[in-house]
Amino acid sequence: MDIEVTDYKGVKVITVKGDIDMYSSPALREELIVYSSKKVSVLLVDFNKVTYIDSSGIATFVEVLKHMKTYGGRLCLFGLPGGVKEIFSFSKLDKVFEICVDIEDAV
Amino acid sequence: MISVPSAPKYLCLIRDVTVRLGVSVGFGEPVINTLKLAIDEACTNIIKHTYKGDTGKKIRIQYKITKKAFEAVIEDSGKKVNPELLQGRDLDDVRPGGLGIHFIKRAFDVVSYDETKKKGNRLKLIKYLKEE
Numbered sequence A: 001m002d003i004e005v006t007d008y009k010g011v012k013v014i015t016v017k018g019d020i021d022m023y024s025s026p027a028l029r030e031e032l033i034v035y036s037s038k039k040v041s042v043l044l045v046d047f048n049k050v051t052y053i054d055s056s057g058i059a060t061f062v063e064v065l066k067h068m069k070t071y072g073g074r075l076c077l078f079g080l081p082g083g084v085k086e087i088f089s090f091s092k093l094d095k096v097f098e099i100c101v102d103i104e105d106a107v
Numbered sequence B: 001m002i003s004v005p006s007a008p009k010y011l012c013l014i015r016d017v018t019v020r021l022g023v024s025v026g027f028g029e030p031v032i033n034t035l036k037l038a039i040d041e042a043c044t045n046i047i048k049h050t051y052k053g054d055t056g057k058k059i060r061i062q063y064k065i066t067k068k069a070f071e072a073v074i075e076d077s078g079k080k081v082n083p084e085l086l087q088g089r090d091l092d093d094v095r096p097g098g099l100g101i102h103f104i105k106r107a108f109d110v111v112s113y114d115e116t117k118k119k120g121n122r123l124k125l126i127k128y129l130k131e132e
Helices: A025-037 A055-070 A082-090 B008-025 B029-050 B100-107
Strands: A002-008 A011-020 A042-053 A074-078 A098-100 B002-005 B058-065 B069-076 B110-113 B121-128
Touching: A002 A025, A011 A025, A011 A055, A025 A042, A025 A055, A042 A055, A042 A082, A055 A074, A055 B029, A082 B029, A082 B100, B002 B008, B008 B029, B008 B058, B008 B069, B029 B058, B029 B069, B029 B100, B029 B121, B100 B121
Parallel strands: A011 A042, A042 A074, A074 A098
Antiparallel strands: A002 A011, B002 B058, B058 B069, B069 B121, B110 B121
16 A cells, blocks of 8 residues: 655645555555645545545544544545445445545536 | 465455456356455454454465365464354344445355364355356
């Protein structure tokens, strides 16, 4: 898994590439926590190149979302491939997370 | 049969083997994705809960493909799991964790622990081919 952080229209975008599993999710958590600890108002996560996510990965996003909600922050996931979206949907987390089609939709 | 150390970095190997076997059986991509996730989750549970993060243990997976089913038997040498505790969380109760068992039960028609195994655990997963 690779993580890239960029700015888009003044908003932090975390682009994740590859598999998010028990092995890689601690590194992802560390990166996301950096921004949620700074209480950024908006954090976008680009899923376009995510090839797989397991419950460890999902738990990471649930944790960050819960933290961001405590200060009114917004975590938005966009570009979810079909297989990844299906996992969020099965877990009923598509109703909990803000899931957008693309970056323009997310900003 | 494959045997890997109980370290998270080997989970991708287990996923790769599962996908290749799923393709060889002729499962479609959506089914293969559920099998891959389920077996990954079963192994993740072993590393996290049974071995409690000890990477020096072993996980063994025996795959069996018959005319009727795709089977995976996953063994560890850790403390006995109480199958009754494997319920997972209510999906409406949003919190980290508790999803793995749901993914396993969704993918496989039979999810059972072999209680005759004296030491460690043997999880038997069966996916019947008739639905394909």
